[in-house]
Structure formats: C-alpha cells, structure tokens
Amino acid sequence: MLKKDGVPSPEELEGVKPSQERLEEGPVVIVECMQEIPCDPCYYACPKEAFRPFGDINEKPEIDYEKCNGCSICIANCPGLAIFVLDYNYSEKEGLLKIPYELKPLPEKEEKVIVLNRAGEEIGKGRVVQVLNTKKQDRTAIISIAVPKEILMDARHIRLIRGSTDEG
Amino acid sequence: MRQTDLAIIGAGPAGLAAALEAATAGAKVILLERDEWLGGQLVKQTHQFFGSKKEFAGMRGIDIATHFSEQIEKNKDIEVFTGATALGYYEDGVLTAAYSGRMLKIKPKTMLVASGAMEKMIPFNNNDLPGVYGAGAVQTLMNVYGVAPGKRVLMVGAGNIGLIVSYQLMQAGIEVEAIIEGSSQVGGYWVHASKIRRMGVPILTNHTILKAIGEEKVEGALITEIDENWKPLEGTEREVSVDNICLAVGLSPLAELLWQAGCQMEFSPQLGGYVPVRDEDLETSQEGIYIAGDVAGIEEATSAILEGQLAGISAARKMGFAVEDKKIEQIKENLKSLRAGPVGEHIRQGLAQVER
Ligand SMILES: Cc1cc2nc3c(=O)[nH]c(=O)nc-3n(C[C@H](O)[C@H](O)[C@H](O)COP(=O)(O)OP(=O)(O)OC[C@H]3O[C@@H](n4cnc5c(N)ncnc54)[C@H](O)[C@@H]3O)c2cc1C
Ligand code: SF4
Ligand code: SF4
Numbered sequence A: 001m002l003k004k005d006g007v008p009s010p011e012e013l014e015g016v017k018p019s020q021e022r023l024e025e026g027p028v029v030i031v032e033c034m035q036e037i038p039c040d041p042c043y044y045a046c047p048k049e050a051f052r053p054f055g056d057i058n059e060k061p062e063i064d065y066e067k068c069n070g071c072s073i074c075i076a077n078c079p080g081l082a083i084f085v086l087d088y089n090y091s092e093k094e095g096l097l098k099i100p101y102e103l104k105p106l107p108e109k110e111e112k113v114i115v116l117n118r119a120g121e122e123i124g125k126g127r128v129v130q131v132l133n134t135k136k137q138d139r140t141a142i143i144s145i146a147v148p149k150e151i152l153m154d155a156r157h158i159r160l161i162r163g164s165t166d167e168g
Numbered sequence B: 001m002r003q004t005d006l007a008i009i010g011a012g013p014a015g016l017a018a019a020l021e022a023a024t025a026g027a028k029v030i031l032l033e034r035d036e037w038l039g040g041q042l043v044k045q046t047h048q049f050f051g052s053k054k055e056f057a058g059m060r061g062i063d064i065a066t067h068f069s070e071q072i073e074k075n076k077d078i079e080v081f082t083g084a085t086a087l088g089y090y091e092d093g094v095l096t097a098a099y100s101g102r103m104l105k106i107k108p109k110t111m112l113v114a115s116g117a118m119e120k121m122i123p124f125n126n127n128d129l130p131g132v133y134g135a136g137a138v139q140t141l142m143n144v145y146g147v148a149p150g151k152r153v154l155m156v157g158a159g160n161i162g163l164i165v166s167y168q169l170m171q172a173g174i175e176v177e178a179i180i181e182g183s184s185q186v187g188g189y190w191v192h193a194s195k196i197r198r199m200g201v202p203i204l205t206n207h208t209i210l211k212a213i214g215e216e217k218v219e220g221a222l223i224t225e226i227d228e229n230w231k232p233l234e235g236t237e238r239e240v241s242v243d244n245i246c247l248a249v250g251l252s253p254l255a256e257l258l259w260q261a262g263c264q265m266e267f268s269p270q271l272g273g274y275v276p277v278r279d280e281d282l283e284t285s286q287e288g289i290y291i292a293g294d295v296a297g298i299e300e301a302t303s304a305i306l307e308g309q310l311a312g313i314s315a316a317r318k319m320g321f322a323v324e325d326k327k328i329e330q331i332k333e334n335l336k337s338l339r340a341g342p343v344g345e346h347i348r349q350g351l352a353q354v355e356r
Helices: A010-012 A022-024 A041-045 B015-025 B040-044 B060-073 B136-143 B160-173 B190-199 B255-261 B301-318 B326-340 B344-352
Strands: A028-031 A085-088 A094-101 A111-117 A123-132 A141-148 A157-160 B001-009 B029-033 B078-084 B084-089 B095-099 B103-113 B117-119 B131-135 B152-156 B177-181 B203-207 B209-213 B222-223 B238-240 B244-249 B251-255 B264-270 B275-278 B290-291
Touching: A010 B103, A022 A028, A022 B160, A111 A141, A123 A157, B001 B015, B001 B190, B001 B301, B015 B029, B015 B040, B015 B060, B015 B078, B015 B301, B029 B084, B029 B103, B040 B060, B040 B117, B040 B136, B060 B078, B084 B255, B131 B136, B136 B160, B136 B244, B136 B255, B152 B209, B160 B177, B160 B244, B177 B209, B177 B264, B238 B290, B251 B275, B290 B301, B301 B326
Parallel strands: B001 B029, B001 B103, B029 B078, B103 B290, B131 B244, B152 B177, B152 B244, B177 B203
Antiparallel strands: A028 A085, A085 A094, A094 A141, A111 A123, A111 A157, A123 A141, B084 B095, B095 B103, B117 B251, B209 B222, B222 B238, B264 B275
C-alpha cells in the first residue's frame, strides 16, 4: 500500500490505469499520482489538454485518454516522476515503456538493461530503444525500453547491467 | 547607524520574494543573510519542486534561487549583506548584525524575519558519534561542497525531506540501506516514496533506531520494529551495516529574534514548534515586525515565496507606499488554495490557532 511502503496495491493501481482497450489502440499515458497534493505542472505541460483543468491545485490529475496521443512531453515535467507512457502494440511480443530517468550514466540506445517493478524487484530484461535528453527536459531524461508485453504493466524502472550509478 | 525602510533577515525564498516585492513598491530594503550565498534551503535542492506552476513548480530549487538572486542583484533599492548574521533586536528599534568582523547597526522602519528553521534531533544511544548527521548537513556536503557523506546510509524519517535526500544520495551513487519511519505511514508525498522504492530502497514504517554502532565513527545501526505507542517489539531488533545515519525527523522554526523582540509566541505542533502570533498580513504582535516562510510555520517553498510577497507588500503599505489591494488579495487567494487539500490540513489547523 502506498502510504505504508511506497508501493501501490493492485486496488490503488486500478484507479489510474487506462483501459485495456485504450492500451491496445496505441501509445497512452499512465499517471501514477494517487494522493491529493498541491501540484499541477502536468496540466500545463500537455499540448493536447488531456489533463482536465485542476479545480483546486490539490486535486488528483484526471486524464482524458481519448485526447492523449502518447507524445510523452508530460513525463519530464512531473516533479513526482509519476508519469509513464505505454505502447502496448510496439511489436508482436514487446511493449514499449517510457520512463523518467535522473541517474548517471544514462543508458545507451540498444543497451540491454534489467527491468524493475514498482518495488524495485527484478522482473526481466529490456532493450533501450531511445534516450531523450533535450535541454527543455531540464535534466530529466526519458528512456524508452522495449519489454515483454506480459511485464509492461509492472515494469517501472531499470538498472544498468554494466554497473549502476558510480560513474556519475 | 544605517537607516532603511525594511530590514529582512534571511535570504531564503521568503526573504528574497519579500525584498523584491517591497522594492517594487518603492521601499528601500536591507537584506541580511548569514551564509555567503543567497537562496537558503533552495540552494541545496537539486530536485524538481512541487507546487504551483505559477510559483516555479517543476523548476529545480537551485535554479529558483539563481532566478531570484539575479533580480535582487539588479535592483538598486535592495542592499544585500551576505555573511551577515543578525544578532539582536533592541527596544529602541535597532537591529544588530555581525558582518565581516564588525557590528552592523541598522534602524529600519519595519522588519521582516525570514530566518527559516533548524533541524530536530532524536534521542538514541551514541547519537553523538561521528557519522550521525542531520539531513541538511548531508545535503550541504553533497550539493554545495560536492563531498560524499558516506558509502551506505540509513535514513531516519520518511517525510518529504527524508525521501528527497535519499533520492539525492542515490543519484550521487551512495547506497541507501533503508528509510525507517516511526509512524505507521509515510509522511512525505507518496510519489516521492514510490520513486525511491522502485530503485530498490525499502521503506520501513513502524521502525525506529535504538543505537548507533561503532567506536570512533558509525559502523552500523541497531533498528527495531515498534508498535503504535513507539514500544519496541521484542525479537525484531536487527543490525544494519552503514557508515552514515542521516536524521530527517523534522524542522522547528528559528525564532530567536522574534522572542527577543517581544513578539507573542504560541506553541503549535502542526507548525513545528513555537511560532509568532500574526495577523492575516503576517504582522506579528509587535507593530512593524513581519514574518514569512518556515519561521512562521514549517511548510514548503511555494508557500514561503507567497508569504514573502505578502509580508513584503504589507510592510510597504504600512509605510505608506502605494500598493494594489488586488495584488494582496490575489496572493492570499493563492495561499489559501495551496493549503486547501488534505496535506495542508495540519497547516490550516495550526494557522487557525495563531492567526489573530
Ligand atoms: C531536503 C529538503 C527538501 C525540500 N523540498 C521541497 C520541495 O520539493 N518543494 C518545496 O516547495 N519545498 C521544499 N522544501 C522546503 C523549502 O526548502 C523550505 O520550506 C523553504 O526553503 C523555506 O523558506 P524560508 O525562506 O522560510 O527559509 P530558508 O530557505 O531556510 O532560508 C532562511 C535563511 O535565513 C538565514 N538566516 C537564519 N538566521 C539568520 C540570522 N540570524 N541572520 C542572517 N540570516 C539568517 C539562513 O541562513 C537561510 O539562508 C525542502 C526542504 C528541505 C530541507
Ligand atoms: S503523453 Fe502527451 S498527450 Fe498524453 S498526456 Fe502526456 S503530454 Fe498529454
Ligand atoms: S505533476 Fe506529477 S506529481 Fe504533480 S500533480 Fe501532476 S502527476 Fe502529480
């Protein structure tokens, strides 16, 4: 449970998941922000207005999945690093996961990485497909990782196989 | 003796925002900061800030500090003294400060205390062993001086500061053994907890530290599970091997000058300790003495900035400078909406007790 150990329970997650139908239609955002906190940059970041306007800055973000095209701009704008983009139909066997990443060194394109779930446990391997780190992102890189479809909904972080953060 | 319209003590987000607003309204400002740099807590914050997009959320603390400092330096109505520690405020309205080996004496028409907060300690065996640090010191070592404070850290406290500093440690390549928290819930924002957790750092609620282990420096810590009354549960003690124990167990307002000035103070657990009674313009019970930021109640940077603006404008208005009432109302409105949610509840309760 989130408030107990930082890991959302299946019930907590249910409330923020786009539907399986929507997932299969193409890239879509998942916003894992499940507590009312005074925060709103996600709303201002989205060019498609997929985030509903906040009536009060403490409201939880609400997403109109029909408006979201998975462009990923919002990922680097969330100070909670709580926004991810999923492309369920990336290939026949693989889904694509986009995560915010602020560790050094950055992974490289085509690099194999260990895939971790929300509790930091290894759940498989993935392949880095893209590393975006533009000036506009202000030091929050966006890493796209191809992972087996079965673990797409659980995969939320990566660890480099070549050794973690000690070069940075 | 220097004369000025407004003397501000502390150049954190509250003091900086206040200086700019007061100077914009036409007041002459003297800004005193005991550190050699401007920005207060902001300087140590390399993470993106929460809060309202309109008040810089999404920017990193350090960049917000730079943004303010640049504007302050350009402003001819603000005289800045860094390395200047305010020492006393006397009945005749004179403020003294130690500044490069001499004593500054200032007679301001109004004064704003924006001195921030200091860290709390908790009692446990050996807590004076080298290697036991406050979270603020760990951040200063890492983010201001670029020195690694250890190889493996036990973080005590799962409030926002404990969670954020843990994240910064991981970014610096330092391992975090665990974050332990005495209460049954993570006190900080859940999104912060989740981002540490998915990096593999356990968050152990209902746990506390019994002692620091080591002869000359920290070599480990003895931790235990506890019940709701903070009583250790037998058989749950265990040793963890760490070389740094980092305490992030809360802040309390740094209010000495306000006591000295004779401001009416009240104890508010929700606001972090003794805080001055104030009116809705942030004036204390002593006429012409204002407060803003953590010294008025432990909160966060967005509210410190808004309070600073409010106190700066209010002080200017008091001295007869023309200010727009609309602007004051807007700031109050923003503060109110920031505190409207469940995480602002303790602030609302605390304020209800000390606002007159
Ligand atoms: C680890 C950590 C993470 C945080 N993360 C966030 C976040 O993500 N978002 C957010 O909104 N807030 C965050 N905060 C909180 C935020 O930094 C503070 O609430 C804010 O800085 C308070 O501003 P302030 O101006 O009141 O005090 P401070 O920033 O503490 O500034 C007070 C200044 O006064 C000076 N001073 C004190 N006494 C004297 C004296 N006698 N003479 C001269 N100068 C003096 C001090 O040196 C200091 O520079 C965080 C805080 C910490 C510690
Ligand atoms: S992925 Fe793009 S379209 Fe979708 S919510 Fe984020 S910013 Fe908006
Ligand atoms: S920016 Fe991130 S943390 Fe802030 S409200 Fe939006 S999703 Fe939540």
